[in-house]
Amino acid sequence: MFNYPNSGTCSRAVSFDITDGRVHNVRFDGGCSGNTQGIARLVEGMEVQDAIARMKGIRCGYKDTSCPDQLARALEKALKRI
Numbered sequence: 001m002f003n004y005p006n007s008g009t010c011s012r013a014v015s016f017d018i019t020d021g022r023v024h025n026v027r028f029d030g031g032c033s034g035n036t037q038g039i040a041r042l043v044e045g046m047e048v049q050d051a052i053a054r055m056k057g058i059r060c061g062y063k064d065t066s067c068p069d070q071l072a073r074a075l076e077k078a079l080k081r082i
Contacts, residue, residue, distance in 0.1 A: 001025070002081075004074030008065045011036060014074050018082065023051050023075065031067050039068055048075050 003015045011031030017024040023043045028036035043051045052072045060066035065073075 002078040006070040008063055009067050009070055011067050014071050021048055036067055
């Protein structure tokens with residue numbers, strides 16, 4: 001299980017597993033419940049690189065980041081540790 005402290009979003013952190021290059025068990029701590037649950041279900045089983053490519057750079061309103069962008073950043077960091 002990887003844990004990543006979010007920065008610049010309503011959610012405080014995100015955790016997930018990577019198994020055989022795929023994303024599993026995404027859980028956000030805080031944030032907009034419907035949105036974070038939707039993100040988690042959409043990326044379940046997705047290849048890590050595909051998830052990063054789809055979410056990286058998404059902004060939330062005036063913020064420079066978003067919950068999907070934070071997940072993409074967390075996945076990138078996790079890949080460096082594998």
